[in-house]
Amino acid sequence: MRPASSPPRLPTLILLTALAILTLNMFLPALAHMAEALETDYATASLSIGGYLAVTAVVQLFAGPLSDRIGRRPVVLGALAIFIAASAGCAMAGSIEVFLAFRVLQAVVISCFAMSMAIVRDTTAEQKAAGLISYITMAMAVAPMLGPVLGGALDTLLGWRANFWFYAAAGVAMLLLAWADLGETRQHKGPGQRKGGYLELLAEPRFWGFALCTMSSTGAFYTFIAGAPLVATETFGITSATLGMIIGSITAGFMFGSFLSGRLTRRFEVTTMMLLGRIVACIGLSVGLAAVLGGHVELWSYFASTIMLGLGNGLTMPSAHAGILSVRPDLAGTAAGFNGALTVAGGAVLTTFTAVVLVRTDPPAMLLAIMLALSVAGLAATLWVRRLRRVAPPAPTAT
Structure with missing residues (x-):
């Protein structure tokens, strides 16, 4: 022990x-x-x-x-x-x-x-x-x-x-x-968290910048999960086995992005990694949407653009999580819990919204458009938090 x-x-x-x-x-x-x-x-x-x-x-x-x-x-x-x-x-x-x-x-x-x-x-x-x-x-x-x-x-x-x-x-x-x-790692021992912890955390603009990036980036993935089966069957007429491979492909992109993130974060600041991931996702989805709007609706090119979302999320999410926990290191548990709750709630809303919207529009274009809009929102949140951090740098880790 x-x-x-x-x-x-x-x-x-x-x-x-x-x-x-x-x-x-x-x-x-x-x-x-x-x-x-x-x-x-x-x-x-x-x-x-x-x-x-x-x-x-x-x-x-x-x-x-x-x-x-x-x-x-x-x-x-x-x-x-x-x-x-x-x-x-x-x-x-x-x-x-x-x-x-x-x-x-x-x-x-x-x-x-x-x-x-x-x-x-x-x-x-x-x-x-x-x-x-x-x-x-x-x-x-x-x-x-x-x-x-x-x-x-x-x-x-x-x-x-x-x-x-x-x-x-x-x-x-x-x-x-x-x-x-598992030894105890909580930094600020003694009387414990203040009753106003949540209020103090939520009053931090930097927390909301990181959280909005996380929520929108993950929300784009939830949107894909909700809409991919409809697009795959109605537009491309593929089998369930092929659909499983396609859904797995975005996860494979996320894993590769996370692996790269583990290497690159040694050299680049967290908001730089977040920015890189958002740019990768936005470029991939933009190319895919432009192809669809231009009449080029091909199975593998379509889902290649969604793999770029997975890759971008893998690059973004670890740094976004680290940033969330660094806004107030004394409230790291509170930050992790609240961000997790926001992500789940946002995912529930977006999956429902996607399911309703896709059946009433052109599914291939609309699915990519929603995912792109969420990725752009994540990009905007990243640029916002980068600006905020120039004014107030992250707190150091207490030891």
Whole structure:
């Protein structure tokens, strides 16, 4: 066991993030079997996805400030303990009502993602934090791709409940790892966070610059996820297998961008990396939209432009997260939690908006136009925060 004050190793933070993300969609292939076993309809069973996302937004609003008050370690350990119990409850549930109640409790695991971000900023300077966050965000891309594959195999071999027993076992393993490796890293000990923490953070224009960049950049990705199936089937008439490859391609672009970010942030300031990512995304989407408006609607050229969004987001997001956490290092947990809640809420609104708008317009052009508009908004936010930082440089990391 490491000393109580020592920071955790990077693999521990990556695994904490992966577990938090994996919990969202691993069991999706088993959803129909779950609905049948619990004697409910598919729509009701699907509340385990939409309802879960809504609760994660609320959880982050409370977990972040709580970690600034009592520390990162107790929040992580407490969240994992609740997650283990909730996962076992889901696995043993005999009705949809009991299942959904435990599923809501599972949402506390999202705290581990917010805490991973805050811990990195607690222990490293802003520019180095961006590099480490790059590798953590790669787990955000890999986990959703591999999760459904594992979940489908567990459902086929052992039944849908095996997914939730897997969650419980993974939670136990992570609890033991966190207990041994995760020391307390909160910088400002003593009386804890002031009651006005949220108000003080939200009064910072720099926080809003970083947060708006993050929300709009991630929102463009959510828009793609909502609109790509419609465009792919109605415009290009492709199979589900090909659609899966296309959706995976934007994630692959994000992973490559995150990898590059981990290398480049050693040399470039965070807003420079954000600017580079926004320019890449805007150029790629602009070329794609111009081609569509010019009558050149080709499958691979169309989705090549969306891969550029993934690449741009991979370059932008780690530095944007590091910037958010650096506005007020003493409120890093609060910043991580509130930004996470904003991102989830914005994603929910944008996916709904996209689904409504695309069916009433020209889907290929409109999808790229919405994504481009959001990327431009992220570019504008980046330019704004660069200007603000010339006046007020980031605070140093306390040690």
